[in-house]
Amino acid sequence: MSEINEKSTQHSSEGVSSSENSISDESHAQLNDEIPIPILKPKWLHPVGHAVRKVRVAPDSSTVAFATEEGAMKVLETQKGEVLFDFPSQDSFFGASDLQYSPDGAYLALALENGRLCLFDLSKKELVFQNSELGESPENLRWSRDSQNLFFILGKKILRWTLLSEGVEESELVEEETTITDLGWVDGKMLAYTTYSHMKVIESHTARIRQDFSWKGSLLSLEICPNKKYAVCGTQDKTIHIWNLSTKKDMEMRGFESKIRQVSFREDGLSMAHGTGNEVIVWDFSGTGPSGKKPQVLGPFETEVVEVHYQNEGNILCSAGKDGILLFWNPLETQQPLAISGIRDQEVASFAWSGDDSFLVVGFVPGYVTLIPWIKP
């Protein structure tokens, strides 16, 4: 991206709202005088009315769901974006903290900052269970592979909901001395989580600690490499701390513009990407890992990168920015973006690939959700 010339990326001070923009008939964007970039046009766009927080795609890609800053949630079918199910806002101040489909697609769990956790049965299109207020905000929802257990963070605790025929049973799995900051599956049985100064791996059914790594810094986010070899943590200090789960050795990456809240691994685990400031960094995790290797730098862009996600099964990486622009890359082949999409000047809140990688759904802070088919140019 360093080849992008200054003229074509020049900042515009005019505050153009999306509704004021006219339809572009262009099929390509001129990021570089010599290399036009194909534009991916959306299939549909759904105006929300409130800031979008999270978007998710159903495991079978038939529906998408989004949750808002106001705590509302909707499920849309993917063909035309028509609303199938609508859960209105319960609170004007506290919004959604997370939203997750169960792996079998039967349920959708919605966590709200007002302390509520809601479970929706998607075949019945109804709310089937919600807790009494938890006092704190439930966060970081993680379903078990069999869709029978839902794990989540509640302050210093990890709680588990077990789905029973007669309802839901809640149990406390872990209580730590400091706030638990993230949660992720190592495999179907082992669950990893981070506190300010520890990364631990536990058995999800017994909570027995299998691995405990300490770090003097403050851990903020967690991602487990698909090959289960590495645990990657963003920190409050704008570094990335990595543990090799086999050798138990750790390493640190420094010099980033901003805190790393989210990273994405390629499906084979050999590449990891993340945004920092206005750049996307791609690390080579093949062989002995990223240590001593120079990363690829995509950018700089004129705005901060919000999220990056590799496809579920492919090599395509998508990055989204505060400028509302999504760029599609294949870092294995070229430093140039393959395609571009988005809504200009509308900050991206969250996006997700469909399970079959045929489209992605994007939520925008100003209140839009759109579905963008992925067609390799």
Add this chain to the structure above:
Amino acid sequence: MSNENKNLGSLAAGLRTGHQPPANQSQNPGGSSEVSQDKKIPVTILTGFLGAGKTTLLNKILTEKHGKRIAVIENEFGEVGIDHALVLKSEEEIFEMNNGCICCTVRGDLIRILGKLIPKKSKFDYVIIETTGMAHPTPVAQTFFLDEEIQRHYELDGIVTLVDAKHVGLHLGESSECQEQIGFADVLLLNKSDLVEAQEIEKLKTELSSRNPSAEIFVVKNGEIPFQNILDRQAFNLDRVLEMKPKFLDKPKDHHHHHDHTHQKGVSSVGLEVEGEIHPERFRQWISELLRDFGDDIFRSKGILNFSTEQKRYVFQGVHSLIDGRFDREWGTDPRKNLIVFIGKNLDRERLTKGFMNCLVPSASKSAASGEVKSL
């Protein structure tokens, strides 16, 4: 054409944005003014020993019709009892930034909660953080200096410390937390004044003023005080202190001589007023070295400076070894002078005065050396 279709048509046709990467403005006394265009949310930290009346004061602020939408972050033992008030619970979680640097302690709970409030900035005007009675103010205040994200969206408006007039005498000599809470304050509320004789109140005011002369002191009972006296203080604004305490500059002249060559025990202050122009690079070097070497003992530092290279005032405030500064307004017709205040323990007035004087450009230094420096 429907809005929906228009939106579809607004697909990216090029990278063109209205956003810029964040500007890092801390520790930049000689640099240019790089203040975010986004309005920062003012934050007031409310401290005070257990029983000093913090919760009572909070309840009064929240019920007063001032038109401000206030988000309160209270400690887990707080009892703010106002229906519909936006109250978020928080439990003190201190951790060390910069990979475990002990001097860089911050409050992780505040970073987390304030971070979550950022997307909701349009829904409130103000944040009040109530600390526990035993809380050290350092990690709370440093959170606003060390975390860039918090710094970008929030501004430490002031630290308000409630002092129990009846019982403060029990803590003042012994408790480091109590001394720090007084030393850190921009506003001191001498509460429960109805329980103490008037003569004792005056004595306490003098005692508090000697420990922290830059703080404004209000004598109150039952936490009854107009909200404008404690909110929207703009901790950067030393002018306000000077307006309200016209004798502030004159009083410690004797004090200055009295304490030459001595290190004050306990919490005290050193304030200086100097005419002339400050050399930005010399000041940067001096303040950096000073706070590096003595940052543990300097609780707060504040100043308004007349930089030789600028038409605007340079204002800064600091907490221990961290400072945050910016250019605010043009000097205009105001006399161009320099005000600087340090509050802390073991302060060496002579060393501070000499160091600060060395930051003056030569002509001003010469003038000041002939007796124009005032102790605050």
